[in-house]
Amino acid sequence: MICLSNVIGAFGEGLYFWVFPIYVRSLQADYVQLGVVFSALYGAAALAPFPGGFLADRFDRKKLLILSWTPWIFAPLIYSFAGTWVQLIPGAICWGASMLGVPAVTAYVITSVNDKKKLASVLTFVWSSYSFSYIFAPATGGYLATFLGMQWVLRISAILAAFSTMTFFFLHSQCPKKVETAISEYSSSSTEEKRLWRKMLVWSAFFTIVTFLVSLARPYVQTLLDEEYHLGEFYVGLFGSINFAGVTFVGVVMGRLADRWRKSGAISLCLFLYVVSVVPLLLIRETTGLLLIAFLLGGSSVIFSLVSSFVGTIAPQAKQGLWVSIPQTLSMLAATAAPYLGGYLYTISPAYAFTASVIGIPFLALFALAKLRD
Secondary structure: OHHHHHHHHHHHHHOOOOOHHHHHHHOOOOHHHHHHHHHHHHHHHHHOHHHHHHHHOOOOHHHHHHHHHHHHHHHHHHHHOOOOHHHHHHHHHHHHHHHHHHHHHHHHHHHHOOOHHHHHHHHHHHHHHHHHHHHHHHHHHHHHHHHHOHHHHHHHHHHHHHHHHHHHHHOOOOOOOOHHHHHHHHHHHHHHHHHHHHHHHHHHHHHHHHHHHHHOOHHHHHHHHHHHOOOOHHHHHHHHHHHHHHHHHHHHHHHHHHHHOOHHHHHHHHHHHHHHHHHHHOOOOOHHHHHHHHHHHHHHHHHHHHHHHHHHHHOOHHHHHHHHHHHHHHHHHHHHHHHHHHHHHHHHOHHHHHHHHHOOHHHHHHHHHHOOOO
């Protein structure tokens, strides 16, 4: 049911979200103001996971998912009636508020998996079902926008988000264990829990730095293709479709690799993919080459699932929601600040934003390979 919800909702969101930066620009936003919209979006998203994780450890996760996904319906609806870029911000806040349910999704899946050695494979598969719809949605949305207009594409997206939310009504309820039971279960291993807590914080800090660097440039990929490379809406949408094909298929492969080898090793490979996609993106303007770059760039985005699977594996059962919300919250805070800085750099030169984004990634890849331990 969660995968089905992902497929429906992601298709609706994917109709517009990939080309959303271009839509923001069409509402008289400069590059810094574009960054402000994304900062508002990620800022609201940063505030949601931590309370979402707290709630996911105490209440029925099914009800929490229904509650948290509801603002997701209103986000594209608000966008469709916006006359200026400032009027997009309430919709961006609604999108961010829906992140309240992400720790509940992760905790629901972790609790449902009996063999924890397959957790990375399962989580990457669940999130790959989300990116799967994005393979088809951006190109479809770009095509529909050419004769329906982006406003109606956004309204169709809202309808699909509503169906996605309704899917959760068919989930079984999943109520976490009582805190008292969990305390007695883990009281004898408090020293071990503290060690795992420190390890989780190290991984969270690492993920936060990665997110900050990547978010300097990621909101401006579509703008680069549209304004610098002069690709039409359809080709920008096609780039997005190929990008999310990379997220889907590379995600499944990396999940299996993380379970059979090392999660830190799989993460270092994802960072390597980011470098080998962003550098050629600044140099190649030929369509076929750009589509290959799109696939590799998408594959680099799997880190989110890998970090969540690792944290979920080591988290105490009574604190799964809370623990997985910590790297999510910190990464969203990083993603809040980065687009604003990236907008300033992009205003000076597009190359500055992308160079700043990639320059520290090789060192982080080596750090993950050499220092991070599963």
